Amino acid sequence: MPPEQQNPNPMPAVEPQQPPVAPPVPEQSAPLPPQPEPVQPQQWGPQPQVPPQAPLPPVQPQPVYGQPQPAYGQPAYGQQPAVASNSNGLAIAGLITAFLVAPVGLVLSIIALKKSNGNSGAKTMGIIGIIVSGLGILVSGLLFLLVLGSMGSLQHHAKDTKYQTDLNSLQSQLEASYASTGSYPSLSQLNDANWRTTNMHGLDVSALSPNSSVLQLVSGEPTTDSYAYNTTPAGCDGSAASPCKSYILEAVDSSGQKMSVSSLN
Numbered sequence: 001m002p003p004e005q006q007n008p009n010p011m012p013a014v015e016p017q018q019p020p021v022a023p024p025v026p027e028q029s030a031p032l033p034p035q036p037e038p039v040q041p042q043q044w045g046p047q048p049q050v051p052p053q054a055p056l057p058p059v060q061p062q063p064v065y066g067q068p069q070p071a072y073g074q075p076a077y078g079q080q081p082a083v084a085s086n087s088n089g090l091a092i093a094g095l096i097t098a099f100l101v102a103p104v105g106l107v108l109s110i111i112a113l114k115k116s117n118g119n120s121g122a123k124t125m126g127i128i129g130i131i132v133s134g135l136g137i138l139v140s141g142l143l144f145l146l147v148l149g150s151m152g153s154l155q156h157h158a159k160d161t162k163y164q165t166d167l168n169s170l171q172s173q174l175e176a177s178y179a180s181t182g183s184y185p186s187l188s189q190l191n192d193a194n195w196r197t198t199n200m201h202g203l204d205v206s207a208l209s210p211n212s213s214v215l216q217l218v219s220g221e222p223t224t225d226s227y228a229y230n231t232t233p234a235g236c237d238g239s240a241a242s243p244c245k246s247y248i249l250e251a252v253d254s255s256g257q258k259m260s261v262s263s264l265n
């Protein structure tokens with residue numbers, strides 16, 4: 001038999017395939033038992049209040065590139081000058097109060113001027129308030145002095161009017177006495193209450209002196225507390241044997257000048 005012919009392209013040997021192996025399953029640990037929740041201690045009494053947290057400050061806008069930077073001491077970009085608003089309020093209050101109560105307006109205007117810090121409006125109103133308040137105080141002082149002087153003048157005028165009225169009243173009584181007796185009374189007779197009651201019924205005793213506590217006439221010179229009564233001839237006593245033929249009645253007014261009345265006979 002002829003030898004078997006060999007195949008020039010033999011088939012490669014096929015290895016037997018292994019069955020797929022499943023990946024190993026990791027071992028699962030046993031579940032842990034549940035942990036107990038921590039017990040909070042019970043607190044008695046009012047619970048402390050947690051203070052609220054302060055809000056974060058607003059973020060200030062950054063200046064745009066190329067814009068000028070604020071000068072030293074000036075508020076940053078976007079920040080309102082709170083001091084300027086306060087000084088404006090003080091300046092306005094000082095200016096208004098200067099027309100009503102000048103001393104209060106002066107104080108407020110000075111405070112506003114000190115707190116102006118370059119605020120031209122507050123500075124201007126503060127200066128105006130100071131000027132108006134100063135003028136108000138000056139005018140009020142002048143008016144007070146004028147009123148005080150006027151009151152003093154009125155008081156002096158009232159006193160001088162009383163002095164003149166007293167002298168005229170005494171003169172009328174003296175002339176009536178002379179008409180009935182032919183003699184003016186002497187100084188001692190005028191200072192005698194019994195004689196006045198008998199011979200001068202209509203005399204007001206307050207007319208005998210500028211001071212109501214001293215109801216006596218004096219001889220010689222008058223004073224601020226006494227009227228002076230001098231008769232002629234010297235030494236007359238007002239009697240029929242020694243009549244007083246004339247007299248002069250004097251007083252001192254508020255300015256120190258003499259005022260007088262004299263006999264009409």
